[in-house]
Amino acid sequence: MELEKELGDRRHKRSIQVVFIVFMGLLIFFTLFSNTLQSLTLPKVRTEKLVNRSLLFTLEGSGMMQPFAETRLSNPAGWKVQTILVKEGDRVKKGQKLIIYDSKVVESELEDEITNLDKQKIELQNVQDQFILSTTEGDAFKIRAASRNIETRKLDLGIQERKINGLRDRLTSQQEMNAPFDGIINKLNAIEGVITAGEPDVLISNSSLGYRLDISVDATLLSSLGISIGEKIEVKILTVAERDQEQQIRMIDGTIDEVANIQPRTQSTSVEEAGPTQTIAQKALRIKVIDSELRGGEKAEFKLEKRSNQEGLVISNAAIHQDRDGLFVYKIDEQRGALGNSFVTRKVRIQSSETNGKETMIKAESLYKDDLIIMESSEPLQEGNRVRF
Numbered sequence: 001m002e003l004e005k006e007l008g009d010r011r012h013k014r015s016i017q018v019v020f021i022v023f024m025g026l027l028i029f030f031t032l033f034s035n036t037l038q039s040l041t042l043p044k045v046r047t048e049k050l051v052n053r054s055l056l057f058t059l060e061g062s063g064m065m066q067p068f069a070e071t072r073l074s075n076p077a078g079w080k081v082q083t084i085l086v087k088e089g090d091r092v093k094k095g096q097k098l099i100i101y102d103s104k105v106v107e108s109e110l111e112d113e114i115t116n117l118d119k120q121k122i123e124l125q126n127v128q129d130q131f132i133l134s135t136t137e138g139d140a141f142k143i144r145a146a147s148r149n150i151e152t153r154k155l156d157l158g159i160q161e162r163k164i165n166g167l168r169d170r171l172t173s174q175q176e177m178n179a180p181f182d183g184i185i186n187k188l189n190a191i192e193g194v195i196t197a198g199e200p201d202v203l204i205s206n207s208s209l210g211y212r213l214d215i216s217v218d219a220t221l222l223s224s225l226g227i228s229i230g231e232k233i234e235v236k237i238l239t240v241a242e243r244d245q246e247q248q249i250r251m252i253d254g255t256i257d258e259v260a261n262i263q264p265r266t267q268s269t270s271v272e273e274a275g276p277t278q279t280i281a282q283k284a285l286r287i288k289v290i291d292s293e294l295r296g297g298e299k300a301e302f303k304l305e306k307r308s309n310q311e312g313l314v315i316s317n318a319a320i321h322q323d324r325d326g327l328f329v330y331k332i333d334e335q336r337g338a339l340g341n342s343f344v345t346r347k348v349r350i351q352s353s354e355t356n357g358k359e360t361m362i363k364a365e366s367l368y369k370d371d372l373i374i375m376e377s378s379e380p381l382q383e384g385n386r387v388r389f
Helices: 002-040 104-137 140-174 219-225
Strands: 045-049 051-053 056-064 070-073 081-084 097-101 176-178 183-188 202-206 211-218 232-240 247-268 277-289 299-307 312-316 321-323 326-335 342-349 351-355 359-363 372-377
Touching: 056 211, 056 219, 104 140, 211 219, 211 247, 219 277, 219 299, 232 277, 326 351
Parallel strands: none
Antiparallel strands: 045 372, 051 312, 056 299, 070 202, 081 097, 097 176, 183 202, 211 277, 232 247, 232 299, 247 277, 312 359, 321 326, 326 342, 326 372, 351 359
């Protein structure tokens, strides 16, 4: 009997142990499962490590090459265009004929004026004969009258001769249009048989002065790069071959020719779209290129990179936020626990010292190299929120 009772007690204790173990196992399972379910409901974030380095500033731009100096040529006489001797894109030499104008009206006028001059010469001879006759007769009154008549006729002859010379000069200077310098015909508005109205007949660029590429740049970026007038910069020229229509690339040395103030632009001061706006100073940058193969209208690109002189903690601009008190970032703090580590957000105030538009060098007393900074989150964050990666 005692043996059976002892065996029954052992079985009972064993049953209690099994139930206890199963209970504790279920308790641990549901605890871990509940933590797992809870973690899945936490905001999901993407982070970036703080790095200590310098900022890389990049200046790049593109545009069309334009003549550095372009001259508008028009015919002030307003004559019809008779013959056009060039076409757009032609290279011309100084003094080369570009357009011949219909000058028949002025040529006819010149012939009429020459005929009038001949008539005045004949009339002068008649007056001189009258003077000789008056002198022979000895009539003092007639002599003075004939003398005054001779002087008047001579004055008329002088006027007529100047008029004829003026018409000849007009024919010489306006009958044809000549290139004022070595250059390229950029545009032809003239049409044969038509009087050009409003627009100049020819737009010609001076090829010896080169071509320019104009872009607008943030003034702070230019200051960070330390760009100054006269600095060399490499320009990529993209052209299309006429024969095979394949794009060709050439690298040409250019020079910063001008840096001027232009109208500032505005943008949001915060990464958030609804942030306030600020005014950003702008500069017009002109790059001058001299190359004998350029014609104008080519697509051009350039890229200039330079690192900042100072080093510091650098973070992407996407991680920076702003409120009434200024700029801040969300840092990840890891908290250790019995059932695993948790990750909590902490709001850290920062100061911006320099930015290149994509990254910013920041200053903060409680931030260090390799700290995890939140770049983006699936939900809006606040101080102390638990998050998951």
